[in-house]
Each structure stands twice: as C-alpha cells, then as structure tokens.
Amino acid sequence: MKAKCYYRINRLIIRSLHIGWLYFFFFSINCSIASIKSNNKESYIVLELNYKDKNKEIWINCIDSNGSHLIILNAKNPKDSLLTNEKILAVITSFKCENSFNIKYNLFPKDHIIISINSKEYPVLKKLNKDYHHIEINYYSLLNDNFNGIDNFGNKILNYILCNNGQKEKVRNGEILNPLYSFLNSNKFLDSLYNNKAVSYNFYKQTIQGQYYSFLGGILQSKNKNLIKKYINQSYINDTLTKHEYYIDFLYNYAIYFVEDEFTKKNHEKYYLQCEKMYKGSSRDAVLFYSLASLSISSSATVNSFAKRFIKTCKDTSLVRIVKNNYLSTNYNKSNSNELIKYSGKSYKNLQELINESPDKAIYVDFWASWCRPCLSELPHSKSLKEEYNKKGIKFIYISIDKYRTAWERSMKQVDISKTESYWLPEAGLSNIVKQLHIKSIPRYIIMDKTGKVLNYDAPRPSDPKIREVFSKLLKN
Structure with missing residues (x-):
C-alpha cells in the first residue's frame, strides 16, 4: 500500500504538522518554546549526518513557534542548518520505511549536532560546540539498543515491542501488547544508569516519572481491566x-x-x-x-x-x-479561503485564476506539505517528469497546504522546487479548493485540461509508471 498522510482536510485547519504532531505542536510549542524566545539575534543550528550508507537517510522534523520544517540528511546531503532565535524541538523519525520510531530532542541556537547511527539503527547525537550529557541526550536510543525494542509509550519509539515469550510481533497503530513488560525493563535500565552515576538525579527523577505515566497510558490503551484496577x-x-x-x-x-x-x-x-x-x-x-x-x-x-x-x-x-x-x-x-500565494508574493483569488495563466497547457497539480514524508519522497520523480513533459505541453504546479508560510518556503528550498511553480494555500482546512477536488489525504495529484476541467481527481503518482500512459493519452487529445 502506498503511504499517505491522512486527515480530514475538508474539516481541518492544518497546523503545519500531520495530525500525529498536532497535539504535540500546540502543547509543546505554545506552552514552552514560544515563552522562552531569546532576545539574541538569530543563529544557526547545524545538523550533520555521520553515516555513509547511500541507501539510508534521516528525517528531522524541526518545530518552533513559526511551524515545522523537515530536514532530510543523506549521503548526498549530509549537512543542513536552521536559522532561529529560539529553542527547537527536533523529532528524528525512523530510518526504516515503516516509520517505527519518533525520538525528540531539545536543540538551541548555535548548536552543532553530529548524528551517527548505532548497530540497531537508532540515532546517536553528539554536540560539537557545547558541553552536554551524552547518556541523557541519547537515553531513548540507548534504552532501545539495550532492550531490543522496548517501547516508551510517551514517545512511541517503536511499533515493535518484545513480548514476554521473546517473539517480536508487529503492533498496529495505537495497539499496546505488553506495557508492564516494557515499563519494568525501562525502569531497570534507568536504575542501573543512576546507580552507576551515569545520569543526574534530576534526569532520573523526571524520566522515571515520565515512564510511569507512559505506562499508565499504555495499560489504558490496552483496556486490560485487571491492570487498570490495580494501577490507576x-x-x-x-x-x-x-x-x-x-x-x-x-x-x-x-x-x-x-x-x-x-x-x-x-x-x-x-x-x-x-x-x-x-x-x-x-x-x-x-x-x-x-x-x-x-x-x-x-x-x-x-x-x-x-x-x-x-x-x-x-x-x-x-x-x-x-x-x-x-x-x-x-x-x-473565514468560510471560503481559496487564495493561493506565489513565492514572489503575488496572490490568486482561486485555482482557476492560476490556471488561466497557462491557457495552452494541461496541468498536473501536486498537493503536498513540508511534514508529509510520502510527498517529499515523490518530488525527485516529479522533477524528472517535469523536465520531460513540460516542453510537450504539461505544466507542473506544486501547492503546499502548510499552515505557516515559513515552513513552506524552507521546504521548497530544501527540495528545490522552482519558485515560479510553487504556491501556498494558507487556509487549506477551510478552502473550497480541497472540498471541490475531494482531497482527504496527501500526496494528491490532479490532472486538468487546458480549460481547467478536472480530468482525474486522483492521478497516478510521479513514481508510478502508469503516469506516463496517462500523459501520453492526454497529449493525444
């Protein structure tokens, strides 16, 4: 099955993140980050990957009060930076295609972070320019490395956990198999670190408390009445x-x-x-x-x-x-926000007004967002198609549904989308555009003829070989 970022877009104000980050963004950003903005000038946070495998890359969702910006590091692009004057919540996702963990870090202006990958493919961070506590900053990677898939419920690190019988079983979204086993082993690991003076008392106290509440949340989700009666x-x-x-x-x-x-x-x-x-x-x-x-x-x-x-x-x-x-x-x-914004600042009242600029071309519309991993994975294929078909009479346009303009602009530069083809739909959740085009998930691709009539509401993706057949038929008509 092809990966999609699902949401009820016709009823949702996109908050720069997919729904899984929505709660996290509002609570963490608005309650803590926005309240501690620095008065200093903006400085860079540098992120650098120390891993040479050409087939591996890491995805880092950097969240601040301006929204979310996805940084992708790989062998071709091992280093990137983010200009900010506030604390950033950096969320590193799994290196595996199933997105099996999300680990969060607090980063600060002027941080220079080197990211390595351990034998079990968990990230290990090192700060070059500042004193830091190596074990504390890498605690969850070390925890999972030592216990072969222990799940910390608060961070949803893995969608695999180790059952009591030693067999790995895949966990469906939201399903928790054995929270007690996970909790006991997590505490055992944390106790051993503290007893050997490898972590501070404050870290120990906060982490063990967090693990316990995550455990309580886990047994609530498990609906195990005996455990709930015993512990909650x-x-x-x-x-x-x-x-x-x-x-x-x-x-x-x-x-x-x-x-x-x-x-x-x-x-x-x-x-x-x-x-x-x-x-x-x-x-x-x-x-x-x-x-x-x-x-x-x-x-x-x-x-x-x-x-x-x-x-x-x-x-x-x-x-x-x-x-x-x-x-x-x-x-x-606003009940009818259809405005589209071009990078130059030019605005269009609706999609038809934009299409009218290219009366002699069919249109292939790409709806995407900076937080949508499947969207970004398709962009290299899209750019290859564009080079081939743009001169033949098919125009490619990219419409971002990011909540914040800064997130759209940052990602547009990151993935190298042309400024002349990139547009922003600021109020996607309230827009008639997404309602009329029946968009409920992204990435979504729409094909229109030269008059703006929709020929395909859910066209093949750029990576799908079938798209070439569709384009060939379109050009014959």
Missing part, C-alpha cells in the same frame, strides 16, 4: 505536572477510557466533555487545551463553540490567549 486511580492527578506532555496524554487517555469501548474510535467532542467533567484546576485547563487540538478535525463551527466554552472557565491567561489566536481569529473563521 485519581491519586495520579497532579496539578504540578501540567507542563509535561506525558501527564496530559495520560489524562486524555483516562477520559477516553470512560467513553469508548476501544481506542480506535475518535469522538473528540465526547472526550472534551468527559475531560471537562473529570478534572479540576490547572490539570483541567491543560487537558482541555490539548483536547481542542483534537477537535480541530471537526468543523470550524464546532471548534469555535468549544473554544468559547474553554475561555469561560480557563484560569490560565496564556492558554486563553493562544486559543483566541488560533481558534477565534478572523482568519480561522
């Missing part, structure tokens, strides 16, 4: 932990447990109301804020009403401000 109760609700993602994730899963028979269902309105009912104080504010991100897959009217509900009761003024800016702003509530 209201005593784990602690307002002092609201700045930790693992704690908010636990609260949210705890609420879902009382609403759904299984965790594959997604009724975010019910989850919001259950969180509102179950919790109090700053824990309530934080988990409801988190829940609003999930609600953004509903209509803007639904998010709007819940945002207003949130503002009436929330005591945290910083969260109130963020909710107002992101869910109650004029831009968010």
Whole structure:
C-alpha cells in the first residue's frame, strides 16, 4: 500500500504538522518554546549526518513557534542548518520505511549536532560546540539498543515491542501488547544508569516519572481491566505536572477510557466533555487545551463553540490567549479561503485564476506539505517528469497546504522546487479548493485540461509508471 498522510482536510485547519504532531505542536510549542524566545539575534543550528550508507537517510522534523520544517540528511546531503532565535524541538523519525520510531530532542541556537547511527539503527547525537550529557541526550536510543525494542509509550519509539515469550510481533497503530513488560525493563535500565552515576538525579527523577505515566497510558490503551484496577486511580492527578506532555496524554487517555469501548474510535467532542467533567484546576485547563487540538478535525463551527466554552472557565491567561489566536481569529473563521500565494508574493483569488495563466497547457497539480514524508519522497520523480513533459505541453504546479508560510518556503528550498511553480494555500482546512477536488489525504495529484476541467481527481503518482500512459493519452487529445 502506498503511504499517505491522512486527515480530514475538508474539516481541518492544518497546523503545519500531520495530525500525529498536532497535539504535540500546540502543547509543546505554545506552552514552552514560544515563552522562552531569546532576545539574541538569530543563529544557526547545524545538523550533520555521520553515516555513509547511500541507501539510508534521516528525517528531522524541526518545530518552533513559526511551524515545522523537515530536514532530510543523506549521503548526498549530509549537512543542513536552521536559522532561529529560539529553542527547537527536533523529532528524528525512523530510518526504516515503516516509520517505527519518533525520538525528540531539545536543540538551541548555535548548536552543532553530529548524528551517527548505532548497530540497531537508532540515532546517536553528539554536540560539537557545547558541553552536554551524552547518556541523557541519547537515553531513548540507548534504552532501545539495550532492550531490543522496548517501547516508551510517551514517545512511541517503536511499533515493535518484545513480548514476554521473546517473539517480536508487529503492533498496529495505537495497539499496546505488553506495557508492564516494557515499563519494568525501562525502569531497570534507568536504575542501573543512576546507580552507576551515569545520569543526574534530576534526569532520573523526571524520566522515571515520565515512564510511569507512559505506562499508565499504555495499560489504558490496552483496556486490560485487571491492570487498570490495580494501577490507576485519581491519586495520579497532579496539578504540578501540567507542563509535561506525558501527564496530559495520560489524562486524555483516562477520559477516553470512560467513553469508548476501544481506542480506535475518535469522538473528540465526547472526550472534551468527559475531560471537562473529570478534572479540576490547572490539570483541567491543560487537558482541555490539548483536547481542542483534537477537535480541530471537526468543523470550524464546532471548534469555535468549544473554544468559547474553554475561555469561560480557563484560569490560565496564556492558554486563553493562544486559543483566541488560533481558534477565534478572523482568519480561522473565514468560510471560503481559496487564495493561493506565489513565492514572489503575488496572490490568486482561486485555482482557476492560476490556471488561466497557462491557457495552452494541461496541468498536473501536486498537493503536498513540508511534514508529509510520502510527498517529499515523490518530488525527485516529479522533477524528472517535469523536465520531460513540460516542453510537450504539461505544466507542473506544486501547492503546499502548510499552515505557516515559513515552513513552506524552507521546504521548497530544501527540495528545490522552482519558485515560479510553487504556491501556498494558507487556509487549506477551510478552502473550497480541497472540498471541490475531494482531497482527504496527501500526496494528491490532479490532472486538468487546458480549460481547467478536472480530468482525474486522483492521478497516478510521479513514481508510478502508469503516469506516463496517462500523459501520453492526454497529449493525444
């Protein structure tokens, strides 16, 4: 099956990340990163791959208050940099095609990071220009390296875990096979590091607490009633932990447990109301804020009403401000945002106006985003096709649905898309363009004739040999 980035785009305001990063972006960026911006001038964060295998590459999603920027490092492009004046959350994804882990790091302006890969293909980071704690920064890679696939639930490191019988079994999305086994071995490893003075007390204390809450979240998702009865109760609700993602994730899963028979269902309105009912104080504010991100897959009217509900009761003024800016702003509530922006700044009222610029050519439209790995994988094939067919009468245009212009511009340069062919759809979730073209996942490719009539709403990908047959028929007509 071809990989896609799924989302209900006709009901979603794209927040520069796919839905898996949506919650993480809102909580981590808005609650911590944006509040600690440096007053210093912008400086580069340098990322460098120390790995010569031509068939391997790493994907680093760099998240800041401006959005998300994907950096791809490989043998041909072993070094890249990011200009910023704030802390960055860097998420390194698996080197394997199934995206089997996501490991997060905090990086800072002027950091120069060398990334190596260990024998089990986990990243190992080294800072060249600053003092750092090697074991602490590489803890999750070391944990998985020592325990052959231990899953830390908060970070979703692997979609493989080692069962008690020693057999590896693939875990479906969201399914947890043995959280207790994982938790006990994770703690055993952490204890051994601390007892040998290999990590600091603060790191030990924070990490063991995070592992425990991740374990609680794991048994909630497993729906194992015996484990839930044994380990989970209201005593784990602690307002002092609201700045930790693992704690908010636990609260949210705890609420879902009382609403759904299984965790594959997604009724975010019910989850919001259950969180509102179950919790109090700053824990309530934080988990409801988190829940609003999930609600953004509903209509803007639904998010709007819940945002207003949130503002009436929330005591945290910083969260109130963020909710107002992101869910109650004029831009968010526009009902018909079809504007397309060119790199030069020129705007088009709709897609037809853009197509009218090339009346003598058929159009192959590529809908993509900086956070969409399958989209980026197709771009080299697309550029080869463009060189062959552009002169024959087929125009290639690339439309980004990134939330932030900076993310679009950065990735456009990274993957070398021509400025004259690249466009940005700022409010993709509210746009009639995506509704009319029935776009519910990306990458998506649309073929139009010279008049702008859609001939194919879901054309073959550039890497699919069938696209050449489609183009040949198109050019004969």
